[in-house]
Amino acid sequence: MKISAIKTFLMQAGPSGLGRSSSAFGGSRNWLFVRIETDDGVYGVGEGSGWPRVVETAVKDYAPLLMGEDPCDIDRLWHKLFLASMGHGQLGTVGGGALTALETALWDIKGKVLSAPVWQLLGGRFRDSIPVYAHAKTADEARRLKGLGYGALKVSFTGFADPALVAAIRGAVGPEIDLMVDCHGPSWMTFADAVRTARALEPLELLFFEDPLPPEQWEQYERLREATTIPLAAGERLATIWGFRSLIERELVAVVQPDAGRAGGISQMRKIAAMAEAHDIMVAPHSGSLGPIGEVAALHVLATIPNALVLETFAEDWRGRYEVVTPGLRAQNGLMSVPNAPGLGIDLVEAEILKYPSERNVREPPGKCTGAFEFGTERAYPYTQMRLRRALRFGPGGVKPIV
Ligand SMILES: [Mg+2]
Numbered sequence: 001m002k003i004s005a006i007k008t009f010l011m012q013a014g015p016s017g018l019g020r021s022s023s024a025f026g027g028s029r030n031w032l033f034v035r036i037e038t039d040d041g042v043y044g045v046g047e048g049s050g051w052p053r054v055v056e057t058a059v060k061d062y063a064p065l066l067m068g069e070d071p072c073d074i075d076r077l078w079h080k081l082f083l084a085s086m087g088h089g090q091l092g093t094v095g096g097g098a099l100t101a102l103e104t105a106l107w108d109i110k111g112k113v114l115s116a117p118v119w120q121l122l123g124g125r126f127r128d129s130i131p132v133y134a135h136a137k138t139a140d141e142a143r144r145l146k147g148l149g150y151g152a153l154k155v156s157f158t159g160f161a162d163p164a165l166v167a168a169i170r171g172a173v174g175p176e177i178d179l180m181v182d183c184h185g186p187s188w189m190t191f192a193d194a195v196r197t198a199r200a201l202e203p204l205e206l207l208f209f210e211d212p213l214p215p216e217q218w219e220q221y222e223r224l225r226e227a228t229t230i231p232l233a234a235g236e237r238l239a240t241i242w243g244f245r246s247l248i249e250r251e252l253v254a255v256v257q258p259d260a261g262r263a264g265g266i267s268q269m270r271k272i273a274a275m276a277e278a279h280d281i282m283v284a285p286h287s288g289s290l291g292p293i294g295e296v297a298a299l300h301v302l303a304t305i306p307n308a309l310v311l312e313t314f315a316e317d318w319r320g321r322y323e324v325v326t327p328g329l330r331a332q333n334g335l336m337s338v339p340n341a342p343g344l345g346i347d348l349v350e351a352e353i354l355k356y357p358s359e360r361n362v363r364e365p366p367g368k369c370t371g372a373f374e375f376g377t378e379r380a381y382p383y384t385q386m387r388l389r390r391a392l393r394f395g396p397g398g399v400k401p402i403v
Contacts, residue, residue, distance in 0.1 A: 001113070003071050005037040006063040006102070009353050010056045013291060014318040016359040026363030031291035031324075032056050032097070033348055036105040038071055044108030045348050047293035049261025050097030050239075053361040058098035061085075066102065071109045075267055078103050093262040096239025103265030104297050104344070111343030118297075118344055122270060122304040129335040130302045133180065134315035138165075139172035145315055149333030152178035152207060152310050158372040159187045159385055160393070161212075163200040164400065170204045178310070180233070182210040186365075187372045187385035189213070191220045196394060198228035207310075208233035208255045208284070214384065221252040233257055236286035240264040241271050248275045255309060259286040261294035266301060273305040282309035292325045296339060296346045299329075303338040311336065324352045 013029040032052035037043045048055040062081050069077055081099055085091060091099070111118045119125050133152035136142035142153050153173065155166050161181050170179055181201060183189065189197060194212045201209060210233040213220045225232055231254030238244050239262055247253055256276050263269055273283045283305060285298045295313070302308040313331055314321075322328030325346050329336060339345025365381050366372035373381075374388050387393045393400055 001042070001070060001072070002039045002068050003036055003066045004039045006059070006066060007035045007037070008056045008059055009033040009035070009348060009350070010052060010358045011320075011324065011353045011356040012359050013320060013356070025289060028360050028363035029289055030358050030361045032059070032101060033291070033293055033353070034059055034101040034105050035348065036066070036071060036102065036109060038109065042109055042112050044071070044105035044110075044112065044343060045293055045346070046101040046104030046106075046108065047261050047291050047297070048097035048099075048101030049259055049290050049294055050093035050100075051361065052097070053358055054094050055097035055101065055262075058085075058094060059101055062098055062102060071106050072113065074103060074106045074110060077106060078265060078267065091239065093237060093239045093259075096243075096264045096268075097262040100260070100262055100265045100268075100294070100297075103267065104260075104293070107266050107297075107300075108343040115342045117338075117340055117342060118266065118300040119303040119338055122266070122300065125303045125338065126306060126308070127303055127338070129337045130299050130308065130311050131334060132311045132313040132331045132336050133178070133334075134313060134331075136169055139168045142169045142177075143172045146173045146177055148315065149335075150177075150315070150331075151334045152180065154180040154182055154210075154312070156182040156184055158184055158366050160189055160193070160387070161197050161201065162400070163197065163204070166201060166204055166206075175205065178207040179204065180207050180210060183212045185211060185214060186383050187381075188383065190384060190386045191217075191223065193387055194220070194224055195227045198224065198230050202229055206230050210234065210255075210257070211236070218246055218250070218252055221247075222250060225252060231255060233284065236288075238263070240268055241275060244272045244275065248272075248279055248281055251279050251281070253281065255282045255284050257284055257286040257312075259290060259294070260298035260301065261290045266297055269298070269301045270305065273301065273307060277305070277307045280307075282307050284309040285311055287312040288314075292321055292329065293344070293346060293348075295336075296329065296344050299336055299338045300344065320352070320356060324349055324356075
């Protein structure tokens, strides 16, 4: 059995256009799927995130190196591709996305060849469904999501978190729901503001406090970890075991968040999880911009690791998410089922994908409306934003959002 063809499918995932308020991604989200075909008719599908339009080019660069290879030599082929591109420097999440798309498709092929779901090939299951969390922006929305069965909810900000809003949501859902806060960035809080915000959030008993600081500032994470009791989480912008090594070995976070579309593939996800396990660190994969094939890859990995925590999802995403693949997977009662069909248990619906050609894959930087910047500084696009009017934010009455 030999690899005979590699095809890419790049699509616009939701309405496109500058300043589209209907999309959480500023009208810029793309999904990149691949299909690896073999000379005996078996094929596999995968997905690469990171910067999908650029990842597609990287996948096409890699493709000739896989032609004629045995698709079941998954790890050897991953290393062949990895070494082939090292001349370009550190691969980051774009290279990680390309490796992930192809490697995931190889696992799908191998599962089909052996008539076993991928989770079976990875050592079998701890669980047959995975707890997922949804995003809440208001207390009313949080209450509604709790009513749908979600046991965990995340409140996302751009830069400064608003502890008063998080407190209102905690009050609405009670102590039995896991709450998380994501500062996401940019702009980012300064270290001092991150400490102050973390301490203001402490009484709300968060499951984790995500990306409170820029992903380049691991020393600051170390100091923040010492300054607060909130479990920290990070890692959505990292790829490969070497990308995660510092975060895990230095125990800078309690939760790592590899993205199953760009961390390097299913084997890399498993290895990252094993490194984390040795440090009592939990795994809560990032999704958000990720499409449905990467999401299913994450389900297979999470089924097989002891330190699985929860998977990020949208409670209601753009309808195309459920139409460009079959079956379209949805959460029920805050859980997603792990597929039992051979391979990944999901396939592309080409006719649906072709309806949404890629139009744009970068977005406008965050603007005034997101609260990311101080008034008067928006056009400077500061990467880190020190609160200029500190008395307004941190003064009497507690920590308040930027208005
Ligand atoms: Mg995040």
